Amino acid sequence: MNKRSLLIRSAIASAALLAFGAGTAHADLLKDIRDAKKIRIALDTGSPPYGFVDANMKAVGSDVETAHLLAQDLGVAIEVVQTTSPNRIPFLQTGKADIVVASLSVTPEREKVVDFSVPYAQILAVVAGPKGVQINGFDDLKGKRVATTRGSNNDKVVTTGAKDAQIVRYDDDATLVTAAVSGQADIIATSPAIVSTVLAKAPQKDMVTKFTMSTVPLGIGLRKNEPELKAWLNDWITKNTANGKLPAIYKKYHGN
Known part of the structure; x- marks a missing residue:
């Protein structure tokens, strides 16, 4: 074998090793968070009582308090990334946030x-309306104007179930x-x-829950292929559910 052929084979072998290494390398976001001593958590402060701004202009709510407890137990600072329902998934995918704690249904x-x-909590998807209007199921929404939050699970469920309704998205x-x-x-x-929240602001609306569309679990969202971070989150949720901290936060803001 001449020198030129040996160099070519050596280069091919090196490239193959580099390609293999790149394919098997694994980014560890949990380690990166700990090294940075900061976790970026996407929170929706326009979704009471999960997240909202109180009279003192402070962000509060069940998700806000959950996120702060999580950062505290992880031993890092929290950087709040403001999000809305449609942006929760994109913020994860584009790396704007490390995790999402924003009433994200699984x-x-x-x-x-x-x-x-x-799951760290459960959420009901319901249809509500004036007490005097008869609505017992999706069929009763035919031809009616129904408002929901864009990109939410409620949006998906009502759009699928009430095909003949006029869906208005905020x-x-x-x-x-x-709007309500x-x-x-x-x-x-x-x-x-x-x-x-609507009733607290406008009790004269006499709005009542008409029927439950679905019951779904809420989870903390994270990017794919982060097993260490996912394992830490699962362990943290399991422990703080068992010791009562997470249920207490939920009850504080939701009353049940």
Whole structure:
């Protein structure tokens, strides 16, 4: 074998080793977070009582408090990344956030593109409307104007179930609440917490839950292929569910 052939074979072998190494290399986001001493958590502060701004202009809510507890137990600072329902998944995919704690329901469609922790809470998807209007199921929404939050699980469920309804979408829960309070939206597809928020702001609306569309678990969202971070999150949720901390946070803001 001449010198030129030996050099070519050596170069090919080196390239193959580099390619193999690149293919098998694994980024460890949990280690990166610990090294940076900071975790970027996407939170939706326009989705009461999961996240909202109180009278003192402080971000509060069940997800906000959960996120702060998580960062504290991980031993790092928290960097809040403001998000909305439509942006939760894209913020993960583009690396703008390390994790999402923003009433993100676990669905088969979302599991195709991101990973989820074990559930840390449950959420009901309901349809609510004026007490005097008879609505017992999706069929009763035919021809009616139904408002929901764009990109939410409520949006998906009501769009699938009420094919003959006129679906009106708002960009976040806060805007949906404003629409319901102002009379722009009489029938809403949302969560029980949002119904309570509407009633607190406008009790004269006499809005009641008509029926439950679905019950789904809420998980912490993270990018695919981060087994160390996912394992830490699952262990953290399991421990803090067993010791009562996570249920207490949920009860504090949701009342059940």
